[in-house]
Amino acid sequence: MSDRPSYPNYQSLFSALQGVEIIDQPQQVARLSLDYYHFSPVLTSLLQDRRADLVLRPQNVEQIIAICSICAQHQIPLTVRGAGTGNYGQCIPLAGGIVLDMTQLSAIKSISNGIARVEAGAKLWQIEKQAREQGWELRMFPSTIKTATIGGFIAGGSGGIGSLRYGQLRDRGNLRSATVISLEVEPQTIELRGSAVQQINHAYGTNGVITELEIPLAPAVDWAEAIAIFPDFMTCARFGQTLGNSDGILCRMISVHSHPIPQYFTALKNHLPHSCHCALVLIAASDLEPFTELVGEFGGTVTYQKPALEAQKGISLVEFSWNHTTLHARSSDPQITYLQSLFVNDPQLSLVQHMAEKFSGELFTHLEFIRMQGQVIPAGIQLVKYRTAQRLQEIIDYHEAHGVLIANPHTYILEDGGMKTINHEQLAFKRRVDPHNLMNVGKMKFAATPS
Amino acid sequence: MSDRPSYPNYQSLFSALQGVEIIDQPQQVARLSLDYYHFSPVLTSLLQDRRADLVLRPQNVEQIIAICSICAQHQIPLTVRGAGTGNYGQCIPLAGGIVLDMTQLSAIKSISNGIARVEAGAKLWQIEKQAREQGWELRMFPSTIKTATIGGFIAGGSGGIGSLRYGQLRDRGNLRSATVISLEVEPQTIELRGSAVQQINHAYGTNGVITELEIPLAPAVDWAEAIAIFPDFMTCARFGQTLGNSDGILCRMISVHSHPIPQYFTALKNHLPHSCHCALVLIAASDLEPFTELVGEFGGTVTYQKPALEAQKGISLVEFSWNHTTLHARSSDPQITYLQSLFVNDPQLSLVQHMAEKFSGELFTHLEFIRMQGQVIPAGIQLVKYRTAQRLQEIIDYHEAHGVLIANPHTYILEDGGMKTINHEQLAFKRRVDPHNLMNVGKMKFAATPS
Numbered sequence: 070m071s072d073r074p075s076y077p078n079y080q081s082l083f084s085a086l087q088g089v090e091i092i093d094q095p096q097q098v099a100r101l102s103l104d105y106y107h108f109s110p111v112l113t114s115l116l117q118d119r120r121a122d123l124v125l126r127p128q129n130v131e132q133i134i135a136i137c138s139i140c141a142q143h144q145i146p147l148t149v150r151g152a153g154t155g156n157y158g159q160c161i162p163l164a165g166g167i168v169l170d171m172t173q174l175s176a177i178k179s180i181s182n183g184i185a186r187v188e189a190g191a192k193l194w195q196i197e198k199q200a201r202e203q204g205w206e207l208r209m210f211p212s213t214i215k216t217a218t219i220g221g222f223i224a225g226g227s228g229g230i231g232s233l234r235y236g237q238l239r240d241r242g243n244l245r246s247a248t249v250i251s252l253e254v255e256p257q258t259i260e261l262r263g264s265a266v267q268q269i270n271h272a273y274g275t276n277g278v279i280t281e282l283e284i285p286l287a288p289a290v291d292w293a294e295a296i297a298i299f300p301d302f303m304t305c306a307r308f309g310q311t312l313g314n315s316d317g318i319l320c321r322m323i324s325v326h327s328h329p330i331p332q333y334f335t336a337l338k339n340h341l342p343h344s345c346h347c348a349l350v351l352i353a354a355s356d357l358e359p360f361t362e363l364v365g366e367f368g369g370t371v372t373y374q375k376p377a378l379e380a381q382k383g384i385s386l387v388e389f390s391w392n393h394t395t396l397h398a399r400s401s402d403p404q405i406t407y408l409q410s411l412f413v414n415d416p417q418l419s420l421v422q423h424m425a426e427k428f429s430g431e432l433f434t435h436l437e438f439i440r441m442q443g444q445v446i447p448a449g450i451q452l453v454k455y456r457t458a459q460r461l462q463e464i465i466d467y468h469e470a471h472g473v474l475i476a477n478p479h480t481y482i483l484e485d486g487g488m489k490t491i492n493h494e495q496l497a498f499k500r501r502v503d504p505h506n507l508m509n510v511g512k513m514k515f516a517a518t519p520s
Numbered sequence: 521m522s523d524r525p526s527y528p529n530y531q532s533l534f535s536a537l538q539g540v541e542i543i544d545q546p547q548q549v550a551r552l553s554l555d556y557y558h559f560s561p562v563l564t565s566l567l568q569d570r571r572a573d574l575v576l577r578p579q580n581v582e583q584i585i586a587i588c589s590i591c592a593q594h595q596i597p598l599t600v601r602g603a604g605t606g607n608y609g610q611c612i613p614l615a616g617g618i619v620l621d622m623t624q625l626s627a628i629k630s631i632s633n634g635i636a637r638v639e640a641g642a643k644l645w646q647i648e649k650q651a652r653e654q655g656w657e658l659r660m661f662p663s664t665i666k667t668a669t670i671g672g673f674i675a676g677g678s679g680g681i682g683s684l685r686y687g688q689l690r691d692r693g694n695l696r697s698a699t700v701i702s703l704e705v706e707p708q709t710i711e712l713r714g715s716a717v718q719q720i721n722h723a724y725g726t727n728g729v730i731t732e733l734e735i736p737l738a739p740a741v742d743w744a745e746a747i748a749i750f751p752d753f754m755t756c757a758r759f760g761q762t763l764g765n766s767d768g769i770l771c772r773m774i775s776v777h778s779h780p781i782p783q784y785f786t787a788l789k790n791h792l793p794h795s796c797h798c799a800l801v802l803i804a805a806s807d808l809e810p811f812t813e814l815v816g817e818f819g820g821t822v823t824y825q826k827p828a829l830e831a832q833k834g835i836s837l838v839e840f841s842w843n844h845t846t847l848h849a850r851s852s853d854p855q856i857t858y859l860q861s862l863f864v865n866d867p868q869l870s871l872v873q874h875m876a877e878k879f880s881g882e883l884f885t886h887l888e889f890i891r892m893q894g895q896v897i898p899a900g901i902q903l904v905k906y907r908t909a910q911r912l913q914e915i916i917d918y919h920e921a922h923g924v925l926i927a928n929p930h931t932y933i934l935e936d937g938g939m940k941t942i943n944h945e946q947l948a949f950k951r952r953v954d955p956h957n958l959m960n961v962g963k964m965k966f967a968a969t970p971s
Contacts, residue, residue, distance in 0.1 A: 362714045
């Protein structure tokens with residue numbers, strides 16, 4: 070908070086810690102205090118001036134324990150940060166204090182029997198790369214895979230590319246263990262296993278510093294990339310749903326975009342004729358033949374195909390999916406913001422169609438197909454031409470009134486985003502590991518209220 | 521047909537063919553004329569006396585072409601046979617003539633980029649084994665994998681172990697090409713690709729001799745085997761559905777059995793206490809931890825666990841699933857027969873429960889969970905204490921009246937089994953490649969009627 074008194078003696082408190090990088094240069098502190106909150110005009114006004122007083126970048130767990138102890142002793146707010154690729158201000162400190170930059174704890178400790186044991190600051194890209202060398206791959210990752218950390222993904226994400234096959238991070242089995250350090254004068258180290266990991270999964274780092282994780286992998290597949298275009302949006306969307314339901318065609322990603330979204334993908338413009346609607350697909354190289362046949366049956370055209378061997382070089386379609394779509398759109402038109410929605414009971418895509426027509430010209434449909442409790446459904450990351458916060462809320466309310474679940478990306482409050490209810494398990498764990506309510510202050514509702 | 525005049529000069533017609541093994545010893549001919557039709561008391565009375573006049577066992581495609589030509593010239597019925605592990609008399613010759621035993625055409629021609637190119641007589645077990653050496657595995661196979669051929673599986677099967685992940689053989693992408701020889705004086709060799717393969721898929725070998733196939737593989741997973749038991753059947757069944765819907769736990773097979781079925785599994789008796797209900801599971805070795813937790817949440821107990829490395833040795837749970845269940849039950853009680861059903865719209869398993877209760881004591885519920893158009897549903901292979909054909913039909917009718925799809929295993933007529941409608945595509949292809957209606961005579965409805 071720009072109007073909050075600073076704690077001038079921070080520097081001296083931490084300067085005794087050997088090896089901890091201390092960052093106090095204002096521009097660097099500003100950069101390391103923020104994320105992609107600016108995708109939301111609502112969050113922009115609320116968060117743009119928030120800053121840490123100091124950024125600490127530890128090299129190992131011992132240093133983190135020492136930092137936690139000092140923060141507890143001196144009641145200093147602490148906000149944990151990975152690569153800062155979140156979109157809801159997950160890692161923006163609301164009450165100043167310390168930002169704990171985890172990126173130096175990046176060891177991949179082991180990959181064996183389909184499980185990766187990694188430090189929280191390990192980059193997803195590095196895990197994917199090392200896993201593939203042993204015949205494995207990540208089950209899911211965000212479109213920011215090249216920079217994002219596993220800890221940030223677990224604390225602030227929910228799923229992504231691969232969720233079409235393996236569901237969400239919250240699904241049983243998709244996170245095996247988490248090692249967490251408490252914010253106490255004598256910090257505890259706690260390993261959570263099994264369902265207990267849900268206490269810290271997608272909790273925005275409000276309840277303990279995650280230092281190490283065990284994540285399950287999937288058998289590696291050679292994924293090719295392809296773009297299919299269609300003259301009509303609903304045909305394109307139905308193609309996506311049909312492809313997702315095609316159990317004999319292995320896909321890692323089906324990302325569907327209505328006109329004019331493809332026009333924002335300037336690097337792909339040679340493959341996206343004007344006014345087309347498109348599906349960006351990661352598909353098993355072995356399955357290109359039935360994929361191409363299916364595109365043809367829907368009256369579409371495959372305009373781009375990249376073999377699996379080359380898919381990891383140059384441009385990847387991954388970087389046009391999920392919230393990279395929003396990023397590209399906002400590069401062309403900064404007025405654009407977005408929604409996050411789940412069409413949980415819409416197998417015929419009637420609601421998808423209704424919303425596209427109802428808000429025609431104002432809302433551009435972008436769907437990512439994901440698997441939820443076994444079923445492939447469209448998750449919408451619709452682009453919205455922003456007018457006012459009130460109009461945005463009207464659009465959200467209209468969706469919710471029609472049974473479309475909205476995970477509101479225009480709030481930094483954990484419970485007001487996806488879940489809409491207090492997660493008592495996470496709150497109880499917060500009281501245990503952050504008794505002074507110093508971690509990511511202001512993000513978890515009722516955190517300050519005694520239980 | 522025992523009362524049909526034989527064609528005494530068959531032997532001389534074929535004896536000129538170098539290398540073709542000719543089998544005329546009556547016991548051998550009887551064995552090679554039959555399959556597991558005796559699972560059905562209805563089929564037993566219709567099929568038990570059917571015999572070929574002669575069995576031919578060619579070594580290569582050239583010999584098959586010569587045989588086809590001779591059969592066309594002399595109007596000799598021809599029925600193609602793999603390992604004869606079918607259950608509906610698929611390969612039992614109704615009109616005598618030749619049985620063409622394909623088991624010597626067993627070459628695995630190539631495994632590359634996730635596609636196996638194989639001769640029709642290749643054993644599924646050999647394909648699985650060679651595929652695994654290269655990091656691949658079969659997408660699906662029947663419980664008879666150790667003996668069954670790929671050609672027989674394609675011609676007479678529909679899915680099996682692995683269908684939980686990859687759907688059915690008929691699903692787009694699960695069969696890539698088929699090479700077929702026509703029954704004409706000058707036999708044609710036809711390669712079908714893409715959707716065109718559906719012309720011969722599950723057509724009981726009525727329309728052309730399948731000689732070679734391209735089938736897609738899946739990335740290999742180390743599958744462990746486990747048995748979980750439950751005190752209550754519906755809890756056991758709901759456990760199966762929940763496990764199937766758990767996108768973060770990789771399963772290849774979920775086979776659920778109500779009491780008294782587990783008692784028929786004598787080789788597993790140490791792991792199946794009296795009056796238990798059980799789930800037999802093939803699960804990724806990496807996912808045993810969340811699996812075990814889920815069993816516990818349903819109040820079940822894991823009584824058996826075999827690591828992936830040992831899963832291919834000794835007893836496999838595969839051989840207690842699908843129609844091996846029926847086989848074991850009939851070993852104890854020959855009065856038992858079975859149904860095949862799909863609970864396509866029963867996510868709460870209410871119909872499963874209703875049928876189990878309605879026919880309590882007469883019908884024992886056996887479910888195999890499979891994926892159909894993206895969704896995991898229970899396929900029933902219920903055991904039935906057989907009384908009369910009429911009572912069996914009543915049970916079938918009652919299921920169908922309540923929306924349970926029945927693929928009647930008590931008929932040898934292709935269209936009366938699964939599909940219930942004439943497959944005009946397969947019929948048209950039959951007219952093209954078997955213009956004299958000599959192939960597997962009597963199995964395809966309207967085959968003899970001019971179009």
